[in-house]
Amino acid sequence: MNKKTIEDILVKGKKVLVRCDFNVPLDADRNITDENRIVGAIPTIKYLVDNGAKVILCSHMGKPKGEPKPEFSLAPVAKRLSEKLGKEVIFAADDNVVGENAKKAVAEMNDGDVVLLENTRYRAEETKNIETFSKELASLADIFVNDAFGTAHRAHCSTVGVADYLPAVCGYLIQKEIEFLGNAVNNPVRPLVAILGGSKVSSKISVIENLLDKVDKLIIGGGMAYTFMAAKGYEVGDSLLEKDYIDYAKEMMAKAGDKLLLPIDTVVAKEFNNDAESKIVGEGAIEAGWQGLDIGPKTIELFSDAVKSAKTVVWNGPMGVFEMENFAKGTNAIAQVLAEIDATTVIGGGDSVAAVNQAGLGDKMSHISTGGGASLEFLEGKQLPGIVALEDK
Ligand code: ADP
Numbered sequence: 559m560n561k562k563t564i565e566d567i568l569v570k571g572k573k574v575l576v577r578c579d580f581n582v583p584l585d586a587d588r589n590i591t592d593e594n595r596i597v598g599a600i601p602t603i604k605y606l607v608d609n610g611a612k613v614i615l616c617s618h619m620g621k622p623k624g625e626p627k628p629e630f631s632l633a634p635v636a637k638r639l640s641e642k643l644g645k646e647v648i649f650a651a652d653d654n655v656v657g658e659n660a661k662k663a664v665a666e667m668n669d670g671d672v673v674l675l676e677n678t679r680y681r682a683e684e685t686k687n688i689e690t691f692s693k694e695l696a697s698l699a700d701i702f703v704n705d706a707f708g709t710a711h712r713a714h715c716s717t718v719g720v721a722d723y724l725p726a727v728c729g730y731l732i733q734k735e736i737e738f739l740g741n742a743v744n745n746p747v748r749p750l751v752a753i754l755g756g757s758k759v760s761s762k763i764s765v766i767e768n769l770l771d772k773v774d775k776l777i778i779g780g781g782m783a784y785t786f787m788a789a790k791g792y793e794v795g796d797s798l799l800e801k802d803y804i805d806y807a808k809e810m811m812a813k814a815g816d817k818l819l820l821p822i823d824t825v826v827a828k829e830f831n832n833d834a835e836s837k838i839v840g841e842g843a844i845e846a847g848w849q850g851l852d853i854g855p856k857t858i859e860l861f862s863d864a865v866k867s868a869k870t871v872v873w874n875g876p877m878g879v880f881e882m883e884n885f886a887k888g889t890n891a892i893a894q895v896l897a898e899i900d901a902t903t904v905i906g907g908g909d910s911v912a913a914v915n916q917a918g919l920g921d922k923m924s925h926i927s928t929g930g931g932a933s934l935e936f937l938e939g940k941q942l943p944g945i946v947a948l949e950d951k
């Protein structure tokens with residue numbers, strides 16, 4: 559998968575429509591509470607500005623469900639982005655997104671100017687990928703740049719439809735996702751170790767299946783490990799268990815052979831609560847009335863050893879209930895190992911990224927994926943429509 563990027567095309571003097579991910583959280587007064595996504599979009603915008611493009615930005619925010627709703631307006635983003643760029647961002651406040659304000663603002667642009675359109679999900683066509691809106695978006699520009707990895711798994715007008723009418727390339731954010739997530743899974747420096755965790759086997763089945771063939775080692779921890787323990791014939795007490803997936807877990811274990819590593823001890827608690835009574839139990843020793851909330855110290859050692867020899871590590875899903883301090887040790891220990899080894903380390907999945915950041919180790923990883931659902935689909939081996947729509951090199 560080798561897609562053209564903004565550096566592969568001439569942008570000077572061109573009107574460039576950039577699909578960003580400005581879906582930032584707001585508080586009740588509509589102040590931006592986390593500006594990471596705005597900061598993340600800046601390298602692509604700066605490159606285009608510095609190279610004399612007329613930069614037209616668009617994004618969705620929240621779920622206005624196809625109609626204009628002021629609480630989902632991108633106006634606060636225009637303001638914050640202006641501050642971050644040190645440059646005016648003209649906000650085209652059209653309820654129909656591509657309206658009189660947008661058209662006028664674009665017509666008056668000089669090279670290096672920046673315009674932000676209103677929330678693309680003000681339009682009912684957006685999430686249905688209906689061509690009327692795609693054509694309107696395309697009519698504003700000469701070139702389309704997709705830099706919104708978080709919505710690359712959705713075929714919407716502003717992520718896919720518009721690419722039918724304009725030359726389409728990726729920005730730096732998507733380029734980096736393709737480079738790290740794509741290479742880690744499809745063209746890794748070996749040994750490749752995948753670490754999977756999180757709550758449910760059922761939500762990660764396609765990930766397990768896709769990765770099993772590709773990895774040298776597959777580590778399974780977190781809540782999903784108990785269904786595998788049950789498949790081994792162990793009691794799991796009140797731990798998370800998906801009974802309907804026990805047979806599936808058996809199948810996977812048979813297929814994986816010694817590629818698969820499962821926990822050999824567990825931190826169990828009386829209740830799902832940070833202050834609950836807890837203890838460490840060995841393999842197969844979870845009693846009735848107790849639930850597994852983290853991997854134990856022997857498992858940390860086992861998993862760490864397996865990871866240390868890796869040259870590429872892909873991690874999706876925490877090893878325990880990392881939101882509770884007393885059950886975050888396993889997740890933190892694995893994050894620490896990843897931070898120290900000499901390997902390409904790729905973190906995908908909303909909670910996994912949160913866990914690594916909570917441990918303060920985000921900047922020690924080679925790549926932290928910016929898309930929860932999109933990175934999961936990537937790990938499932940799916941083609942993401944927002945990337946497929948871009949031109950090949
Ligand atoms: P990601 O968002 O990285 O893909 P998931 O959404 O699959 O990860 O899983 C994350 C959730 O799994 C976290 O909220 C965490 O508390 C939960 N989890 C991990 N281990 C356990 C466990 N042993 N019991 C219950 N929940 C768990």
Ligand code: MG
Pocket residue numbers: 907908909
């Ligand atoms: Mg999650």
